[in-house]
Amino acid sequence: MTEPKDMSNAELAEEAIELENEPNFAERLPSHYADTLLEIAARLRAMEWQPIESAPRDNTHILVSFPKPMKSTLNWSSRQVFNAYFSPQANDWCIEGQWVEEQKPTHWQHLPPPPE
Numbered sequence: 001m002t003e004p005k006d007m008s009n010a011e012l013a014e015e016a017i018e019l020e021n022e023p024n025f026a027e028r029l030p031s032h033y034a035d036t037l038l039e040i041a042a043r044l045r046a047m048e049w050q051p052i053e054s055a056p057r058d059n060t061h062i063l064v065s066f067p068k069p070m071k072s073t074l075n076w077s078s079r080q081v082f083n084a085y086f087s088p089q090a091n092d093w094c095i096e097g098q099w100v101e102e103q104k105p106t107h108w109q110h111l112p113p114p115p116e
Contacts, residue, residue, distance in 0.1 A: 009044040016041030046110050055108040057086045064093065064105035083111070 007015065016037050019025055025034065055062060061083060069078035084095045084105065092099060 010048050013041045013044040013048075016044075047112075049107040049109050052105050052108055055086060055105075057088055059085050059087060061085045061111055062108045063111060064095065065107040066103055067106050068103070070100075070102060084108075 020034075020038060020041075029037070049065060052064065055064070062085065064082055064084040066080050066082075069080050082095045082105075084093050086092070087094050090099070093105060095105075
């Protein structure tokens with residue numbers, strides 16, 4: 001097993017899934033520890049970049065990434081990651097309030113929860 005500090009979120013999530021699939025996993029840990037471990041794994045998986053084809057297509061705001069930096073009309077800085085949603089009515093991506101024609105996003109992930 002790799003040291004946790006050297007593992008990516010995806011590797012940590014995979015490690016947790018492997019533990020879950022081991023025989024007697026639930027019996028070896030108190031149930032609240034097992035539940036916590038599985039919740040952490042689910043949250044880590046949700047933080048990973050996914051192919052854009054799997055993104056929600058229902059006006060849900062998400063983060064999207066482009067293959068190369070592009071200028072945002074909102075702040076004029078070159079960036080690759082933007083807040084966006086897919087509009088089923090327009091059948092296109094709305095990137096920070098703009099319809100972008102130059103290129104389309106290739107990956108996505110959920111927005112993080114707001115601070116408490």
